[in-house]
Amino acid sequence: MPSSNCSCIMKMPPLYSTIRVNTLKLNMMEAKQRMEDILAKAYETRDHVVPAVSFHDKLKDVLVISGSGPFDLEKQPVEVYVDIKCGKSVLRGADVYPSGLIGSSRSFHEGQNVSVFVDLDRSCRLGWKKLYTGRKMFLGNGVCGVNRNDIFRAAPKQKTYDSPGVRMTACVWNQPKLYGLIEDWGFPQNLPSILCGHVLSPQPGECILDLCAAPGGKSTHIACLMGDEGRVISVDDSLSRITQLRQNIAKLSLKSVEVFRADVVNLATRGPPSFPRSGFDRVLLDAPCSGLGQRPLLFKPDEKTVSSFPSLQKKLFRSLLKPNGVLVYSTCTLNVAENEGLINWALKEYPELALVEQEPLIGNGVPFCNGNTALQAVQKFDPTRFCPLHKTDDMQTSLCLTSFRDTIDCWSRPCNLSVDTDTIGFFIAKMVKQSN
DSSP states (O other), X not given: OOOOOBOOGGGXXXXXXXXXXXXXXXXXXXXXXXXXXXXXXHGGGOSSOOOEEEEOSSOTTEEEEEOBOOOOOOOOSSEEEEOHHHHHHHHTTOOBOGGGEEEESSOOOTTOEEEEEEESSSOOOTTEESOOOSSXXXXXXXXXSSOHHHHHSSOTTTOOOSSOSEEEEEESSBOOOOTTTOOSSEEEOOHHHHHHHHHHOOOTTOEEEEETOTTOHHHHHHHHHTTTOSEEEEEESOHHHHHHHHHHHHHTTOSSXXXXXXXXXXXXXXXXXXXXXXXXXXXXXXXXXXXXXXXSOOOOOOHHHHHHHHHHHHHTOOSOEEEEEEEEEEESOOOGGGTHHHHHHHHHHOTTEEEOOOSSOOSBOOSOSTTXXXXXXXXXXXXXXXXXXXXXXXXXXXXXXXXXXXOOSBOOOOSSOOTTTSSOOEEEEEEEEOOO
């Protein structure tokens, strides 16, 4: 039976999408006009109004696209089911890619209208062909771009298709599809991630290290902020992500970014020979984390997995900075142990590091954490502050009162949100390495 569950804010997508403009290629007025033209064409096949495009008031290289919703849509007789990864993408505006399809209530054919649901239980088996009665969430309606037999009689995870599995025409949340529509002039990126580059404040001619750099949103932003003058050393240990990083660098025609595949944990002692002996002017550490700030958040990792990240993050703190160099540490989680707790540890472990205030300031600080009032200088984006379904425990961790796997029968979005508050959960700390 469906639950009477109202929606936790973490299960909702942010209503705002942000585009970081490559200002080396295009000025902001030109970018805004180009984005409006792209959206007007894309929405010719959608039943929603075209989202408005505006400029961010503090980040001068950012376009803001304002979505809308939720919408109460009439469901189609045929249901198709997608996995959680695909479901999250659809909630952020994507079409259903064929490899995300896992089943349907009955047969479907190309051109047929269907309703799309995400399997919250992860128990809908590949090739499912009957009404799925497990926990599922309605995402919207669309038109099939493939036949069922072509999907499930082939190897869907390996075969490539010329059309989407389902082209979405009406969604519960009106979000634009952005990936694949913007070429060399912009990069779809979450607002707090864009903010990281501005907080780092790279200068032309400097040598910058970006750890855990793939797929390259922050590395390419750093290069743009430097006017593509200087060195950006981008390091990641995943071959597939490195490939994507190189593609994004090439797409934006940037010359200052150098890519290395390396184990970032051992980087301080085993770094590539091209690393400067004197250290880096600035280091960006966008650390591997539990991802508990991602939105929509439809699956919560087990506690053992979450608890493993702080030890990894501590291993990434190395003396790679020049004296007076800047380190920016960021995560996309709300877990205190990976954020405030990690910074408290770093300040004790490395007394030469000092927490400093950030500019521009958009997120909130942490007024008091274990007696360390210096944490007022961090920026924390925590959308659960606006959600009545959350409470804060003794460790100052925000906990949802509902199950991540519950269905949604009533979307209830707080009305007092803006582009600066309706974000993913994120944490940013800026530190300076003091000279002796």
